[in-house]
Amino acid sequence: YEWSKSRRNPIWKCERIFWFMNKYLYVVEGKTDVAKLKNLGAEYVLKTDGFNVSSSGVLEFLKYCFCSRSIILLLDPDGPGKQIKKIIIDTLNKVDSDNKIVEINIDKKKAIAHHKVGVTQMNSKLLLSYISPYLSEDQNSFEKEIYTSDLLEKMNLVGSKSKENREKIKRKMPFISISTAKSLKNDLEMLKIEPEKIWRIINDKDWKNTKNNG
Numbered sequence: 001y002e003w004s005k006s007r008r009n010p011i012w013k014c015e016r017i018f019w020f021m022n023k024y025l026y027v028v029e030g031k032t033d034v035a036k037l038k039n040l041g042a043e044y045v046l047k048t049d050g051f052n053v054s055s056s057g058v059l060e061f062l063k064y065c066f067c068s069r070s071i072i073l074l075l076d077p078d079g080p081g082k083q084i085k086k087i088i089i090d091t092l093n094k095v096d097s098d099n100k101i102v103e104i105n106i107d108k109k110k111a112i113a114h115h116k117v118g119v120t121q122m123n124s125k126l127l128l129s130y131i132s133p134y135l136s137e138d139q140n141s142f143e144k145e146i147y148t149s150d151l152l153e154k155m156n157l158v159g160s161k162s163k164e165n166r167e168k169i170k171r172k173m174p175f176i177s178i179s180t181a182k183s184l185k186n187d188l189e190m191l192k193i194e195p196e197k198i199w200r201i202i203n204d205k206d207w208k209n210t211k212n213n214g
Contacts, residue, residue: 014067015095021142024102024134025190026089027062029076033119036145037074040128040148043068053084057175061093061191064175066092068192070100072134075109076118104130145194147188155195156201158185165202172201183185 007031026045038158046065062071075081085103092101113121120154128135145164152158156165158181166178168211176191177183188198 007016008061021140022192023073023138023141023143025062025065025069026074026131028074028119029081029084030118030120036120036124036127037124040124040131041138042131043117044186046190048075048084048088049085050080053087057058057087061175061187062088064094064191064193065172066095066097066099068099070102070192072102072104072131074104074119074131077106077111080116081118087178102134106130144168145189146192147185150193151165152181152185154186155198155209157181157202168201168204169198 012191023043026042027048028034028037028045029050031047034047037045046058046061053059065071071092073085075085089101089103105107106119108117111117111119111122112128119127126207144169149158156162157169162181169176169184171176173193
């Protein structure tokens, strides 16, 4: 395991302080990797979609997340995986955060199956041995749920009349998924965005004018 060096000359400031003892965010490359880690007990897992990490909003999402929680990079032990890791670390090293970047370096020989290399190809027990220390920390986390079902209902972010408020959030933070109530809640919890900020966004009466003029 390797810990990144402390950030120097950060150019991106964090606004939130919801960081103490929050659960880790595990970063992997594909949806199969996500499913595998969740089956092993990881709660917050984000996929990069390979090299789309630079264009899909993932980096922006990670910058916000890094203000609230430490990030574990569990990428495929091949050339592309190393390049994706470098892109992410270079981005996060510009963020003014006290959280940690954890690099898990997988033995490539133990991540090969059916002529493919990756986290998906790893034996589950072996993969668990790599991440079990962090899963144990997650279990002892003080993190509490913020966006409860009651709060989401009060914010009108669930149900048949929630479309406009979800679009307002998407307009301000395009890297957040609003396709389902579950994905929206999951992203808000991962990012640990203060509810007051979401209230301000959904109470913006001029958002349509901003949208039309944007």
